[in-house]
Amino acid sequence: MPELPEVQTIVRGLREEITGAQIEKLQVIDPRISLPEKKIIGKRISAIERRGKYIVFKLSPSGSLIFHLRMSGRLLRVCAEGEGRYSRLVLHLDSGVLRFVNPRRLGTVEYSANGFPHELGVEPLSEAFTPRRLRGLLKGSRSPVKTFLMDQRKxxxxxxxxxxxxxWRARIDPRRPANTLTPKEGHALHSGIVTVLKEAIEHMGTTFSDYRTADGTEGGFQDFLAVYGKDGEPCSRCGTKIERIKQGGRSTYLCPGCQR
Known part of the structure; x- marks a missing residue:
């Protein structure tokens, strides 16, 4: 699933291409998509923003289109051969077309007349996300710290x-209860979160299978991952073999040698 760096990369590309474009037609291909066409057609895309893993098209004079890509969704200006058959929604703009390509049909699109309707936690690249703010959130949770980090409400x-x-960057075992981290560990985790997100954005995100930028380009941060998908390989920091475990039904990767 595209995470913050991938979504931010898509938003950045779309801003350059379609900000100010007028929506002339909606071509709804997936019958499960329900949009109020009369409230959308004729409006301009005044701004494109990211909120968590959501992509928000602000419309002028009012309303928003809100996309969540889930596992395999893409917003593409240019489709590779064969990708077009997975289009679920096509926005016909006065500057071209934008396709919502969604092979597994898990991605969503909705219209909101009154702002952003989802309750989300603090943005980790915002000024509000300070080491002190993170420590406060950690103290209030007994969940494993990795589970805590993936809670979008936090x-x-x-x-x-x-x-x-x-x-991994903070040298913290993902199974540790969040409220057991020391202030020093909380500060290291804050640094690890912010730096890895910024570096991933610089490399246009991580591509393993489905993720592409708005112009169809793959991300490049997969070449710089330290633990994710590296089970059986030596840790670049201490040489111990990376392990893969299950947490909440999902794979978690860690170095048992230097993550405590």
Whole structure:
């Protein structure tokens, strides 16, 4: 699933391409998508923003289109051969088309007349996300720290990849209860979260299978991952073999040698 860096990369690309474009037609291909066409057609995309893992098209004079890509969704200006058959929604703009490609049909799109309707936690790249704010959130949770990091009600945008990478950078075992972290560990975790997200954005995100930027380009941060998907390989810091365990039915990667 695209996480904060991937979604931010898509938003950045779309801003350059379609901000100010007018929506001339909606072509709804998936019958499960229900949108009030009369409230959308004719409006301009005045701004494109990210909130957690959501992509928000602000419309002028009012309303928003809100996309969540889930496991395999993409918003593409350019489709590779064969991708078009998975289009579930096509926005016909006065500057071209934008396709919501959704092979597994898990991605969502909704219209909101009154702002952003979902309750999310603090944005980890915002000024509000301070070491002190993180420590306060950690103290209030007995969940395993990796589970805590992936709770979108606590911190918006982190998922499996970057939670694992941030914990490795902070030398923290993902199974530790969140409220057992010391102030020093909390500060290290804050640094790990912020730095890994910024570096991943610089490399346009991580591509393993489905993720592509708005122009169809793959991300490049998969070449810089330390633990995610590296089970059986030596840790680049201490040489211990990376392990894969299950947490909440999902794979978690860690180094048992230097994550405590």
């Amino acid at each position: 911190i918006a945008g982190l998922g499996n990849i970057y939670a694992a990478e941030a914990l």
